[in-house]
Amino acid sequence: MTDTTSPALCTALAYFEAWTGHDIDKALSYLSEDFVCDAPAGRLAGPAAFRDFMAPFLQILTGSRLIAAFGDEDTALIMYDTQTIPVPSAPAAEHLTVRNGKIIHDRFVFDRTPFQAAS
Template identity: 65%
Template sequence: MTDPLTTALAYHEAWTGHDFDRAMTHIADDVVCDAPAGRIEGAEAFRAFMGPFSRILVSSTLLAAFGDERTALLMYDTDTVPVRNAPASEFLTVRDGLITHLRIIFDRTPFDAARLAAQGIPT
């Protein structure tokens, strides 16, 4: 059986490598994701949430990765089309080789400002 850190790193490598379909092979059907936007439940809802972000990703640098027998913690910097240098972290729970829960932490403020600027709204 794959340990949680190996699963988390495989998932991270896939989505940051622009292969979101491969990333989803590491996600349980009944996944729960807690993110700044709120709770997301189920693999299809998670795909709808995370898929668009993976498409605007330019690059990602993994800063740290730790794991135990049930969980993994990843911290990374991302460079996206609208926002450069957007650090994030994910706390992942893994069961039977699949990610069942993610808690994603990132600052939404620069993304909100970029969205408003793209609409011509001063920030």
């Protein structure tokens, strides 16, 4: 379910559409200069660090499906499933904090198990 009247959710969905469409530059345009991502691999500070984190994943991404999306003025939660070359299902969720139309924080959660089993 999505409610696209939420300002934070509008930004989150545009960001999701960009990176799942393999447009890393457009996806990064939704991040603030002081963006921080807390991911299973650790903390990533800044859009450049996030690019380095996401670029290899986008090379193996073959599809995605939005499961749910919710948001309010400042936060959005998106849950989705991705399909990749090594694994057919890699679910993830992102809790995004948005200020002035830019994502300032991403709490990124995903299960590494399918990837570890495939290697």
